[in-house]
Amino acid sequence: MQTIDSITIPKREDQSHKGDYGRILLIGGNQNMGGSIMLSSRACVYSGGGLTTVCTHQSNHTALHSRCPEAMVSDLSDIKRLTKLVTEADCILVGPGLGLDIKGNNTLTFILQHIQPHQTIIIDGDAITIFSKLRLSLPDCEVIFTPHQMEWERLSGIQIDDQTPEKNRQVADELGAHVILKKHHTELYLKTGDYKIDKGNPAMATGGMGDTLAGMIAGFIGQFDTEEAIKYAVYIHSKIGDQLSQTMYVTPPSMIINEIPFMMKKLESK
Numbered sequence: 130m131q132t133i134d135s136i137t138i139p140k141r142e143d144q145s146h147k148g149d150y151g152r153i154l155l156i157g158g159n160q161n162m163g164g165s166i167m168l169s170s171r172a173c174v175y176s177g178g179g180l181t182t183v184c185t186h187q188s189n190h191t192a193l194h195s196r197c198p199e200a201m202v203s204d205l206s207d208i209k210r211l212t213k214l215v216t217e218a219d220c221i222l223v224g225p226g227l228g229l230d231i232k233g234n235n236t237l238t239f240i241l242q243h244i245q246p247h248q249t250i251i252i253d254g255d256a257i258t259i260f261s262k263l264r265l266s267l268p269d270c271e272v273i274f275t276p277h278q279m280e281w282e283r284l285s286g287i288q289i290d291d292q293t294p295e296k297n298r299q300v301a302d303e304l305g306a307h308v309i310l311k312k313h314h315t316e317l318y319l320k321t322g323d324y325k326i327d328k329g330n331p332a333m334a335t336g337g338m339g340d341t342l343a344g345m346i347a348g349f350i351g352q353f354d355t356e357e358a359i360k361y362a363v364y365i366h367s368k369i370g371d372q373l374s375q376t377m378y379v380t381p382p383s384m385i386i387n388e389i390p391f392m393m394k395k396l397e398s399k
């Protein structure tokens with residue numbers, strides 16, 4: 130398994146506009162977990178996603194606008210609008226704070242039925258748990274799962290202590306998806322190979338840290354090749370965590386997000 134120990138981000142073209150950097154749709158945040166999709170949204174915007182739309186419970190709209198005015202919002206229960214947004218998106222992230230009730234089940238099932246082959250879907254958090262529980266089928270498009278070890282146990286059937294690279298690779302192949310197995314030294318089972326990251330630290334063990342990574346991946350998918358986008362996101366997320374942990378005992382996800390554009394600039398190709 131290859132370690133990702135450096136990355137370089139391409140410079141932006143002068144002749145470019147927001148439409149060139151992705152239409153991203155983020156779906157999640159029920160009445161109790163609005164914060165999760167707000168973190169994903171800010172992470173997506175701060176990662177450079179061109180146009181970010183957030184489909185979340187209506188009670189989250191005001192808070193989301195106040196934390197992230199760059200994002201557009203839609204009500205999760207407005208199916209007509211959701212259908213239109215799904216059609217228009219380049220990349221869809223589903224799951225942060227979605228909830229495990231019937232509404233969460235119906236939302237994920239709907240998205241998987243309507244996504245088209247040219248689109249990319251990132252399945253995170255509660256959407257992984259629902260996908261595993263309902264034994265849903267994957268659509269014919271690029272799929273990225275971002276489980277932590279417990280979510281991977283639910284999805285793969287491999288208990289945490291038995292999650293070896295060989296077994297993980299086999300299930301990733303069976304799924305036909307990219308798998309980002311989040312843990313201390315996260316592992317990436319991409320379609321073209323296996324990678325790991327030797328950055329990241331326990332100051333990052335805070336709720337919302339994975340919601341942030343999922344939003345970063347979504348923002349990067351809008352701009353870069355899929356596998357590059359995944360590698361950039363996982364690397365930058367942990368590198369910022371390590372940088373902040375030099376002076377901070379814990380590294381709140383909101384502060385990781387603030388640093389994303391600065392770290393991207395540092396890593397921009399010369």
Ligand SMILES: NC(=O)C1=CN([C@@H]2O[C@H](COP(=O)(O)OP(=O)(O)OC[C@H]3O[C@@H](n4cnc5c(N)ncnc54)[C@H](O)[C@@H]3O)[C@@H](O)[C@H]2O)[C@@H](O)CC1
Nearest residue numbers: 162163164165224225226227254255277278279312336337
């Ligand atoms: N501010 C918010 O609204 C937040 C919402 N969240 C949402 O809450 C939902 C449930 O996610 P959870 O992950 O808490 O719940 P889960 O029940 O899926 O998993 C959490 C449990 O898994 C176990 N576990 C084992 N290995 C682990 C590893 N490497 N990393 C993390 N956990 C590991 C831990 O015992 C942990 O309590 C998700 O939709 C998530 O997006 C969380 O992100 C927390 C913050």
Ligand SMILES: Nc1ncnc2c1ncn2[C@@H]1O[C@H](COP(=O)(O)OP(=O)(O)O)[C@@H](O)[C@H]1O
Nearest residue numbers: 277311312313329330331334336337338339340
């Ligand atoms: N001890 C640790 N070392 C390195 N990274 C960690 C550590 N603990 C947590 N992280 C990172 O924090 C994130 C946690 O993801 P997740 O559990 O999905 O969070 P949440 O759902 O609360 O947003 C992952 O990217 C994981 O790699």
Ligand SMILES: [Mg+2]
Nearest residue numbers: 253254339340
């Ligand atoms: Mg999570």
